[in-house]
Structure formats: C-alpha cells, structure tokens
Amino acid sequence: MTTILTSVSNVSIGVIGGSGLYSLDNLKVLGEYSPTTPWGKPSDNLIIAETNTGIKVAFLARHGRGHYLTPTEVPSRANIAALKHIGVKVILAFSAVGSLREEIAPRDFILPTQIIDRTKGVRPFTFYEDGIVGHVMFADPFSSDIADIIYDVQKDLNGPKFHRNKTLICMEGPQFSTRAESHMYRSWGADIINMSVLPEAKLAREAEIAYQMVCMSTDYDCWKETEEAVSVEAVIANLTGNADFARKLLGSVIPVLAEKLEKSQVKSVIDLQGSASNSLMTAPGKRNEETMKKIRYILPSA
Ligand SMILES: CSC[C@H]1O[C@H](OP(=O)(O)O)[C@H](O)[C@@H]1O
Numbered sequence: 207m208t209t210i211l212t213s214v215s216n217v218s219i220g221v222i223g224g225s226g227l228y229s230l231d232n233l234k235v236l237g238e239y240s241p242t243t244p245w246g247k248p249s250d251n252l253i254i255a256e257t258n259t260g261i262k263v264a265f266l267a268r269h270g271r272g273h274y275l276t277p278t279e280v281p282s283r284a285n286i287a288a289l290k291h292i293g294v295k296v297i298l299a300f301s302a303v304g305s306l307r308e309e310i311a312p313r314d315f316i317l318p319t320q321i322i323d324r325t326k327g328v329r330p331f332t333f334y335e336d337g338i339v340g341h342v343m344f345a346d347p348f349s350s351d352i353a354d355i356i357y358d359v360q361k362d363l364n365g366p367k368f369h370r371n372k373t374l375i376c377m378e379g380p381q382f383s384t385r386a387e388s389h390m391y392r393s394w395g396a397d398i399i400n401m402s403v404l405p406e407a408k409l410a411r412e413a414e415i416a417y418q419m420v421c422m423s424t425d426y427d428c429w430k431e432t433e434e435a436v437s438v439e440a441v442i443a444n445l446t447g448n449a450d451f452a453r454k455l456l457g458s459v460i461p462v463l464a465e466k467l468e469k470s471q472v473k474s475v476i477d478l479q480g481s482a483s484n485s486l487m488t489a490p491g492k493r494n495e496e497t498m499k500k501i502r503y504i505l506p507s508a
Pocket residue numbers: 223224225226268269277300301302303379400401402403438441
C-alpha cells in the first residue's frame with residue numbers, strides 16, 4: 207500500500223523522469239507526496255525515497271506515470287516549485303531526444319551544454335510576472351560540474367556511449383518536425399532535439415536549483431535519408447534499454463552527488479545561492495505583495 211506523506215523536507219536531490227522513465231530503483235521508497243503549490247499541482251505525486259546513507263531523493267514523472275501530459279501541458283512551474291519547496295538543490299532531468307548528428311546514434315547518452323528555444327510562447331515560462339520583474343542569467347543553462355560528476359561515474363558502468371558539449375533544441379510539439387525544420391536545426395548547430403527542456407531549465411534557474419539534463423537518443427529525427435522518419439514506435443523501441451541504463455546510472459550518481467552536497471562541494475549549487483533574489487529589478491516599494499508571497503514559496507528570503 208502507498209504511504210501518503212503529509213509533509214516533506216530536507217530532500218536535496220530531485221530526479222525528473224521523461225518518456226520511458228517513470229520510476230527509480232535501488233532506493234527505499236518512503237512514500238508519495240502531493241503538494242499544491244501557488245502554481246498548482248505537479249505532473250504527478252512526488253515519490254520520496256532514501257539512499258542507504260539516509261539521503262532523500264524526490265522522483266517526479268514529467269508527463270505523469272502513464273504519460274498523460276503533452277510536453278505543452280507539463281506544469282513546469284508547479285513541478286519546479288514543488289521540488290524547491292521540499293529542499294531540492296540539484297535536479298537530474300532525463301529526456302528522450304532525437305539525434306541531429308550522424309555520430310550520435312540511437313541509444314547513446316548526451317550531456318548537453320547549450321539550448322536553442324523553439325517553443326512557441328504558449329507554456330508559462332517564468333515565476334517573475336504580475337508586478338515582479340526579474341532577469342536571471344541563462345548563458346550557461348546547465349550545471350557543468352554536475353555533468354562532470356555524471357560523466358565520471360558512467361565511465362565505470364560499461365554502458366552506452368556518452369557525448370558532451372552538445373546543443374539541444376527544444377521544439378513545441380507534440381507533432382515531430384518536418385524534414386525542412388530538421389535540416390534547418392542542423393544548420394543552426396543543434397545536435398539533439400526534444401520537447402521538454404524548456405521552460406523546465408529556465409524555471410530551475412529562477413528557483414536557484416542546479417540543473418543538468420541527461421539526454422537519451424532514440425532516433426535520427428527525419429533529416430537522415432537512409433533512416434525512417436521518427437515515429438513513436440521507433441522512440442519506444444529504444445526507450446526501454448535507455449531507461450534501464452538511466453536507473454543504473456542514477457543508482458551510482460546519487461550517492462556521489464549526495465556526498466558532495468553534504469560537504470558543500472557542488473560549485474553550481476553554491477554559485478546559485480541568492481542569484482535569483484538578486485536578479486529582481488522591481489523596487490521593493492513597488493513589488494506586488496501577492497506575487498511576492500508566491501515567490502517566497504520557492505525563495506523564502508526574497
Ligand atoms: C515520446 S517522443 C517525444 C517526447 O519524448 C521526449 O519526452 P521527455 O523529454 O519527457 O523524455 C520529448 O521531449 C517529447 O516530449
């Protein structure tokens with residue numbers, strides 16, 4: 207029987223599972239938590255688990271367990287706010303992506319460094335609105351020190367090929383791209399494509415959470431003459447193997463990351479402290495108090 211937790215705190219690591227990754231293993235599940243944030247309810251209950259050294263981890267299925275939310279419908283503000291409110295300092299986000307490069311084969315893993323935004327402005331994408339203006343830095347959207355940890359850990363796991371320093375383009379979807387778009391994204395320098403990294407990564411930055419996406423290639427999109435254009439069948443065919451390795455990877459990454467967090471050795475976490483509160487432009491006397499109340503759910507000292 208599922209234990210429903212009524213209050214949760216001191217969870218330092220959040221894992222967002224994408225297509226195909228709807229649960230974790232190797233961790234003791236403490237229960238499920240269903241918070242209501244000022245931005246509504248997250249995609250699904252948070253699964254709260256613990257390592258054998260007592261480090262708490264929250265798992266959230268981005269599209270819900272059973273995959274009922276389109277990329278456009280994912281309530282990213284509620285997801286990020288819920289994770290931040292229970293203490294999360296680092297998010298490891300998983301995503302199934304298409305490859306725009308010959309050398310990134312289906313089933314390879316990628317730790318991206320950059321993002322190009324091709325969403326259509328229809329997803330709520332900021333916490334700072336309604337009388338509060340803030341501009342966080344986003345030149346480097348991911349946490350490269352966390353990518354380093356993941357890259358080092360995977361070397362001992364005998365798993366798939368890992369690529370680094372790649373550019374991820376985020377499209378709106380839910381339909382896949384046309385061939386003309388796929389060629390255009392390649393000409394722009396994009397290496398992989400998904401529908402999920404935005405606004406998730408931007409909101410994590412606004413909430414002062416270090417964020418790294420781990421991408422799992424499932425297809426060659428539709429630019430490659432010798433391959434079938436991407437379809438859900440093709441994606442699913444490669445997802446299961448990817449998700450199995452993602453769980454194995456997490457089993458090894460989480461203890462290493464947890465230890466570094468305990469010892470305050472994660473630079474991106476230290477650097478982000480106070481960064482969003484300091485990015486508020488609106489003069490204190492002009493701030494909408496109702497909006498500030500909401501913002502304090504994620505940034506208590508703002
Ligand atoms: C199932 S193919 C398209 C779908 O898969 C990816 O989801 P996620 O990033 O959550 O793994 C992609 O972004 C699309 O949402």
